Amino acid sequence: MKTFHKKSINLLTVSVLTALCSQVWANDIHDALSDSTAYADFNLRYEGVDQDNGLKDASALTLRTWLGFSTGSVNGFSFTAEVEDSRTVMGQDEFSVGPTGFNVGEYSVIADPETTEIDQAYIQYKTDSFTGRLGRQVITLDDHRFVGHVAWRQDKQTFDAVSAKYAVNKEVELFYSYLYKRNRIFAEAADIDSNDHLLHMSYTSDIGKFVAYAYLLEMDNGTTNGVDTFGLSYDGKAASEKVKWTYGGEFATQTSESGAGESAADFEAIYLNAYVGATFSGLTAKVDYELLGSDDGQYGFATPLATLHKFNGWTDQFLSTPAQGLQDLKFSLSGGFAGGKWIVAYHDFSSDDSAGGVDDLGSEINAQYTKKFAGKYNVGIKFGSYDAGDIKVDTNKFWMWVGTRF
Structure with missing residues (x-):
């Protein structure tokens, strides 16, 4: 009887503790759901492309919709999901998207395919x-030159990944991510299975920010391939009585290998960037030099995970670096006008x-004006004109858009 009594007490104790724990978890989950947030983001954009070649001029009016949901935290854990949809509007679909097979060879390219897909869906643990x-998930590092989300396009780039960020102290931060799939900007038509490793360390001091990184990229396609990049960067700023200065530099080395046996190809190239900017009287002037080096005219330095539209001109002539490499000397001037921002x-x-x-x-010449109004809306107009050299063709691109977020 005593044994039976002890077993009954133990069973009752376990039952009570289980009930209490279940109640605690239920309360936590209830609180997390109560603290959840939902959002919607809409972007309606017109894009026109005129190129000096045999293709017809392209014209697209597209609406991009993001619908997202993030829970509150339960013992540090939370969940975020986001669905993305992009549609042509009013029948304005006279453009080509190569990877999807849409109007290929008929119109110039506008890389905004119609699609509905899960943009983000991740579990997060945070302390x-x-x-x-x-x-x-979305992963962006530094200025997006090597890893970005390409959010300029209506279908932004995300990654299926495991990522971890650790703040050692106020000055030092470490980041690592393993990417097992690159979800690119062409719906699912050009997604890539991968074995990518991103390592990133930053140190913020009184004299500026220092960054060291290693990006080890490999497509998981059953072939021997790899693009390994190691680099260092520095960004600083200073101010005098009338002028605020920004300046910095970056250097990286890259090795690329592909194929095996007699068809094996191994290349090396360097990356270099240096800039200086000055803000005075409401204006910002900046000079920026960027080199994506070449290996004897056979291979150009590559940044396959970058937000490429942000660099080397808005007409997107150099999304892939030519085998001869690329030097880009850029002069820009920006400021404010009528409550908005402009840049040339x-x-x-x-x-x-x-x-x-x-x-x-x-x-290439670029110009843009953007403005926010009514607290929740943004509008913009943008233009790029490329004058061809020894390769490519003359290209003009024009954009107008309006967006809002709830």
Whole structure:
């Protein structure tokens, strides 16, 4: 009887503790759901493309919709999901999207395919100094030159990944991510299974921010391939009585290998960036030099995970670096007008190695004006004009958009 009594007490104790724990978890989950947030983001954009080639001029009016949901936290854990949809509007679909097979060879390219897909879906664990994520997620590092989300396009780039960020202290931060799929901007038509490792460390001091990184990229396609990049960067700022200065530099080395046996190809190239900017009387003037180097005219330095539209001109002539490499000398001026922001820029392009008689890579002029109104809306107008050199063709692109977020 005593044994039976003890077993009954133990069973009752376990039952009570289970009930209490279940109640605690239920309360936590209830609180997390109560603290959840939902959002919607809409972007209606017109894009027109005129190129000096045999393709018809392109014209697209597209509406991009993001619908998102993030829970509150339960013992540091939370969940975020986001669905993205992009549609053509009013029948304005006279454009080409190569990877999806849409109007290929008929119109110039506008890389905004119609699609509905899960944009993000990840579990997050967060403490004061650590953040870990598992699942489909946006990852951006530094200025997006090597890793970005390409949010300029209507279908932004995300990654299926495991990522971890740890703040050692107020000055030092470490980041690592393993990417097992690159979800690119062409719906699902050009997504890539991968074995990518991103390692990133930053140190913020009184004299500026220092960054060291290693990006080890490999497509998981059953072939021997790899693009490994190691780099260092520095960004600083200073101020005098009338002028605020920004300045910085970056250097990286890259090795690329592909194939096996007699068809194996191994290349090396360097990356270099240096800039200086000055803000005075409401204006900001900046000079920026960027080199994506070449390996004897056979291979150009590559940044396959970057927000490429942000760099080397808005007409997107150099989304892939030419084998001769690319030098981009950029001058820009920006300021404010009528409650909005404007910027104009000029790019002078040339090759790093003039193999095959390719030296002059042309020039480009960019201009943009953006403005927010009524507290929740944004509008913009943007233009890019590329004047071809030894390769490419003359290209003009124009955009107008309006967006809002709830």
